[in-house]
Amino acid sequence: MSTADELKAALSAVETAKEKLRQEHLAKLTDKSLSLDERWAIFLQLAEAGVLGHESYGDGYLDDLQGSHNELTQYDDFHNDRHETVSYKDMYERIVENPEDFEGCDIDAWREKVLEEGCATFDYDW
16 A cells, blocks of 8 residues: 555544544534533534534624624624634634623523534634
8 A cells, every 4th residue: 555545544534533523522512411611612622623514604693692782793893804714712712801892792692502503613704
């Protein structure tokens, strides 16, 4: 077997392992018997490992985050430009690091929506 064939086989094994991991843990993201914080920690680990999917179009579920807050935008509130690939992890970090900017927002409802959809990133388009 050539080096190229060995590499191809190894990469295929990695993809198979990732898919198995995704299938084993995806249901945990919406399992309400686990706390939201525990499910979010699982989500972050799966996202970091590159196991979760990517949405080709999205706005980051800002409607679920709005709560009583005035209209949120990716550009003004998260500093994301159109056609940029955005991670939910980065959005959450921005919320946590700047809580005064997100007063009145329903962060838990937003995290539930992100977990329900099961994607780590999206392409922002408006």
